[in-house]
Amino acid sequence: MEVDEFDDFAIPEEDLAKMDLPNPVATVVKDVPEKKPAPRLELSDGTFLDHLRIYYYSLFPFKLFQRWLRYDGVQKNYFLFRELSFTLASDAYLRFQSFKDEEELKQEIWRLCPVKIDIGAVYNSKPKDRKSVKPAAFQPQERELVFDIDMTDYDEIRTCCSGASICLKCWDFMTISIKVLDSILREDFGFKHLLWVFSGRRGVHCWVCDESARKLPAEARRAIVSFIEVVKGGEQQSRKVNLPNHLHVSLLRSLRIVDAYFNKSILEKQAPLDDRSRWSKILQLIPDEGIRNTLDARWAKDGGWSSRDRWGDLETEIAEATSKKASKRGGLHNVARDIKFQYTYPRLDDHVTTGLNHLLKAPFCIHPKTGNVCVPIDPADCENFNPLTVPKLDDLVRQIDEFNAANPDSVGVPDYAKTSLKPHVERFEKFVNALSEEQREKLRAQRTREDRMTNAQ
Numbered sequence: 202m203e204v205d206e207f208d209d210f211a212i213p214e215e216d217l218a219k220m221d222l223p224n225p226v227a228t229v230v231k232d233v234p235e236k237k238p239a240p241r242l243e244l245s246d247g248t249f250l251d252h253l254r255i256y257y258y259s260l261f262p263f264k265l266f267q268r269w270l271r272y273d274g275v276q277k278n279y280f281l282f283r284e285l286s287f288t289l290a291s292d293a294y295l296r297f298q299s300f301k302d303e304e305e306l307k308q309e310i311w312r313l314c315p316v317k318i319d320i321g322a323v324y325n326s327k328p329k330d331r332k333s334v335k336p337a338a339f340q341p342q343e344r345e346l347v348f349d350i351d352m353t354d355y356d357e358i359r360t361c362c363s364g365a366s367i368c369l370k371c372w373d374f375m376t377i378s379i380k381v382l383d384s385i386l387r388e389d390f391g392f393k394h395l396l397w398v399f400s401g402r403r404g405v406h407c408w409v410c411d412e413s414a415r416k417l418p419a420e421a422r423r424a425i426v427s428f429i430e431v432v433k434g435g436e437q438q439s440r441k442v443n444l445p446n447h448l449h450v451s452l453l454r455s456l457r458i459v460d461a462y463f464n465k466s467i468l469e470k471q472a473p474l475d476d477r478s479r480w481s482k483i484l485q486l487i488p489d490e491g492i493r494n495t496l497d498a499r500w501a502k503d504g505g506w507s508s509r510d511r512w513g514d515l516e517t518e519i520a521e522a523t524s525k526k527a528s529k530r531g532g533l534h535n536v537a538r539d540i541k542f543q544y545t546y547p548r549l550d551d552h553v554t555t556g557l558n559h560l561l562k563a564p565f566c567i568h569p570k571t572g573n574v575c576v577p578i579d580p581a582d583c584e585n586f587n588p589l590t591v592p593k594l595d596d597l598v599r600q601i602d603e604f605n606a607a608n609p610d611s612v613g614v615p616d617y618a619k620t621s622l623k624p625h626v627e628r629f630e631k632f633v634n635a636l637s638e639e640q641r642e643k644l645r646a647q648r649t650r651e652d653r654m655t656n657a658q
């Protein structure tokens with residue numbers, strides 16, 4: 202898999218040892234503001250970093266960000282013991298940063314202006330003091346269960362774009378993946394607090410924030426990944442899905458989702474059977490040379506067929522062959538179903554999910570190459586999410602300026618509410634409020650239990 206240097210990463214220990222942590226940046230970031238309340242910044246026609254600084258002063262939702270990661274003080278030091286890491290404009294990585302509260306975090310981000318913020322695990326002591334404690338006293342304890350789906354893993358099956366490029370046609374792969382994975386996590390595992398986030402360029406992240414998810418040990422995370430994974434095998438392996446005849450209830454539900462999208466999103470938009478170079482990729486998944494040759498010859502002759510026509514022909518041909526008893530072997534009668542899975546089912550970067558201390562880019566970062574904000578996505582409405590029109594850094598800065606010019610008397614309007622970031626911050630707020638509400642419920646129930654026990658004594 203191609204790795205985007207601005208997406209998730211884990212730095213090898215030997216590289217970390219070479220880094221002059223914790224203070225390598227004073228010489229890197231020039232012109233850093235002193236630790237004091239945010240000054241009013243004047244807009245300039247400036248650079249990415251100028252605008253990024255304005256974004257951190259005026260728009261980044263620090264309060265919600267800290268409320269989220271504090272989880273209503275579910276445990277003392279839950280925020281303080283959390284690793285955050287910063288990538289600076291110089292490419293320096295600062296891992297194992299930690300902060301006591303929103304104010305300290307804000308001051309440091311204002312000072313450093315990181316081009317990327319990553320979130321790691323909650324440790325059993327302060328990440329920034331890790332060198333002063335014994336190794337056993339610095340181990341990752343908890344973290345959200347996270348998933349990373351990247352469009353580059355779809356390059357072998359998408360026909361419209363490749364590499365870092367995306368368009369609305371191939372974004373359907375992400376839409377289907379969100380629908381399938383969201384439904385598995387909620388219905389098969391019972392998780393409720395799922396934060397889906399656009400990675401800023403060509404993928405999506407999912408943060409499962411339920412307490413039971415945060416406490417999962419690494420083995421349980423591996424077990425969840427192997428339960429979910431259906432598309433398996435590297436570049437050399439063409440048939441990557443080989444499911445049993447009778448599907449587990451979870452896969453039957455996924456198949457219903459896949460079926461709802463396959464015709465439009467795959468056959469029409471990706472047109473994977475429109476010419477021989479494309480259809481040969483699908484034909485090689487059929488484990489019967491006779492059928493492959495028959496279809497190839499017929500499709501080469503009937504040049505006017507669409508991918509939908511040819512898919513219908515493929516299904517008919519396979520159904521006819523499998524109605525003859527002798528052809529039922531070799532998984533032939535499930536091949537059309539398995540191809541559908543191969544062309545739609547989520548392709549996970551499993552290291553991100555299984556590694557408890559793996560870093561993942563924080564929501565509301567700005568992607569340094571696209572300028573896009575990594576905004577939350579509503580899974581129930583993800584088919585209407587458009588990655589090409591998400592708020593961009595430069596636009597947001599301009600929108601604040603325009604609002605202020607058009608409303609010179611407005612006071613008390615927070616800057617995010619002057620921009621297209623507003624609905625995205627509100628979505629995040631709703632998510633954080635739901636977590637808070639559940640935590641309060643738990644505390645109320647606990648108090649009631651304790652009261653009962655006291656009264657019974």
Ligand SMILES: [Zn+2]
Nearest residue numbers: 361362368371
């Ligand atoms: Zn595309």
